Amino acid sequence: MTDERQTRGVPPEYANSLMFPVGEPNSAYAQYFTGHSWLAPLTNEQVPTANVTFEPGCINHWHKHNATSGGGQILICVGGRGYAQIEGQDPIEMTPGTVVNIPANTKHWHGAAPGSWFSHLALAVPGENTSNEWLEPVDEAEYAQLK
Template sequence: MTFDSLFPRGDKNDAFAQYFIGQSYLAPLASLGMSVANVTFEPGCRNNWHRHNATAGGGQILLATAGSGWYQAEGEEPVSLTPGTVVEIPAGTKHWHGAKADSWFSHVAIAVPGEDTSNEWLEPVADEYYDALDPQRGSESAG
């Protein structure tokens, strides 16, 4: 399948496969004091619920670049992600993100520098919950 994205798709994201449902790809873009990577999700692929923890600073920024996806913070409505959507995720926020069921999706993930940063991977997003998401549901931007 051809999928047009601004950045390379990268290699299969095998190092983090245990934290994803479906196939994702990872293309590191920069590492000068922080991680910046293009993450591509096949249709239906999403990561587990997780947190980006830090004692100061930290968090994550997502820049949607291609396709259509979802972002959801715990206790909030899912947000529809399309090219140009920017999501700011404060440190400690439990969330997940990934492709919609019928679309490839890419975003640039930027790890915000902070003190004592770590990722905390949690439970998968249940198939029953994910499958019930309406492709038209969700606001058009976040953060």
């Protein structure tokens, strides 16, 4: 049984529904998120992978995973409900099992739906000269239109 201390502020009933750990508060990247998130690195080997948990209404800013070759990101929803959006495309609703492929050098955001906790695995696709580029926050009025 997980208690509130072990889940670091995530409701135990939600944390216990996940097959991956919640991790620690994502303080290193907090400036790029609207709300609180938690980060649980799972592996840094061939394909670096982490479980990221978002409180209801928490999303990250627009950003890119840059690479000169290869690279990008794969998101796999493992709990709750959220969204991912590539610039110029409609938001994709993510529920457990949804997979979203983000090509390298593509502006996008992802995070929880309003009123729902959300967790996804974030897989960093290996590439050449990879880097993350954090951009502006998502427009609050556009996000507010999501259900």
